[in-house]
Amino acid sequence: xGGITQxxxxxxxxxxxxxxxxxxxxxNHDAMYWYRQDPGQGLRLIYYSQIVNDFQKGDIAExxxxxxxxxxxxxxxVTSAQKNPTAxxxxxxxxxxxxxxxxxxxxxxLTVV
Amino acid sequence: xxxxTQLDSHVSVSEGTPVLLRCNYSSSYSPSLFWYVQHPNxxxxxxxxxxxAATLVKGINGxxxxxxxxxxxxxxxxxxxxxxxxxxxxxxxxxxGGSYIPxxxxxxxxxxxx
Numbered sequence: 001x002g003g004i005t006q007x008x009x010x011x012x013x014x015x016x017x018x019x020x021x022x023x024x025x026x027x028n029h030d031a032m033y034w035y036r037q038d039p040g041q042g043l044r045l046i047y048y049s050q051i052v053n054d055f056q057k058g059d060i061a062e063x064x065x066x067x068x069x070x071x072x073x074x075x076x077x078v079t080s081a082q083k084n085p086t087a088x089x090x091x092x093x094x095x096x097x098x099x100x101x102x103x104x105x106x107x108x109x110l111t112v113v
Numbered sequence: 114x115x116x117x118t119q120l121d122s123h124v125s126v127s128e129g130t131p132v133l134l135r136c137n138y139s140s141s142y143s144p145s146l147f148w149y150v151q152h153p154n155x156x157x158x159x160x161x162x163x164x165x166a167a168t169l170v171k172g173i174n175g176x177x178x179x180x181x182x183x184x185x186x187x188x189x190x191x192x193x194x195x196x197x198x199x200x201x202x203x204x205x206x207x208x209x210g211g212s213y214i215p216x217x218x219x220x221x222x223x224x225x226x227x
Contacts (some may be wrong), residue, residue, distance in 0.1 A: 003155075031213070042203070042219040090156060100213050101147065102205070104156035 003027070006091050006105035012113045013078065013085060021076045022109050023091035029103070030096040032074035036060060037088045037107075046089075049074055051098060078110060086112050115140045117206045127226045132191040134221045136204035139185060146187045147205040147215070148178055157203060163187065169214075174198070189203035199225045 004050045014020045025032065033052045034049040035043040045058030061084025068074055073092075078085045089108045094100040120135040138144060145164045149157040161172025168180040178189045187204060204218040 033214075035213075043217045044215070048214060088154070092157075094213070094215075096213060100145070100207060101159055101162060102157075102215055103159075104149075106156045107154065109154070 002095055004091055004105035006089075006108050008108060009106070010109045011113075012111050014113060016080045018077055019110065020091055021078070021091075021110070023074045023076065023105060025072050025074075025091075025093045025103075027103060028071070029093035030071070031094045031100070033092040033094075034058075034064070034066065034074070034076045034101070035090040035092065037090060039088075040097055043090065046076065060102050062064065073104055081109055115144065115206045115208045115216050117204050117218040119180050119202075119204050120222050121221050122219070123222045123224060123227065126194045127186055128196055129193050129220075132198065132223065134168045134189040134202050134204075134223065135153070136187045136189065136218060137185055138187060138204070138206045140206055140207040140208050141156040145207045146178075146180060147207070148172065148176070148187075149203045149205060151201045151203065151220075153200075160189070194223075194225050196225050196227065199223055 007022045033048045034046040044060050046064050047066040048112050051057035055068050065077045091105040092102045094102045116139045118137045141186050147162045148160040150160050151157045160176050161170045163170045163180045171177045176191045201220045205215045207215040
């Protein structure tokens with residue numbers, strides 16, 4: 001089935017560690033996104049990519065890094081510079097076209113221990 | 114520039130009564146508008162979308178929304194709420210003449226009482 005796969009579903013990070021969240025899509029979409037969602041809050045854009053080997057900062061990029069080496073993959077690294085990383089992370093993808101629908105993965109919970 | 118405002122952070126209804134979730138938008142171009150639903154600890158699922166065709170859009174699970182350009186609104190409605198409708202709902206705008214990067218509203222939590 002076509003869709004977006006995020007892994008792991010739950011991840012624990014120790015202070016000072018970098019962790020990487022995986023996002024893979026088989027929808028052949030050009031654009032991919034990472035959002036952060038805090039409890040009871042809306043979605044905030046971390047990074048997005050509209051084409052392979054190119055990506056742009058969103059509203060809250062500090063403390064995060066991404067890569068887009070393949071069309072279907074857009075991993076997010078939460079670095080030790082991110083001081084408050086505990087949140088729900090959502091990956092999404094969409095075609096680059098008018099009226100594009102964004103499709104979401106099931107999300108990943110990151111908790112600092 | 115585009116923006117979207119969901120006018121209520123929480124809406125509480127009784128099962129079997131109508132649902133109204135309000136959304137106003139701002140856009141410099143012809144907008145595409147979407148409603149998504151999110152159940153706890155899940156990703157977002159598309160309910161419906163408007164892309165300059167019919168102004169009354171029907172979606173899944175009995176939801177519909179009407180695009181009103183004069184009021185810059187895209188309110189979500191359902192004639193009769195079900196317990197399973199309890200979730201977070203997001204209104205989203207994407208400009209056709211812009212970069213297609215969507216802008217999300219802050220969400221409306223729908224509470225359904227038995």
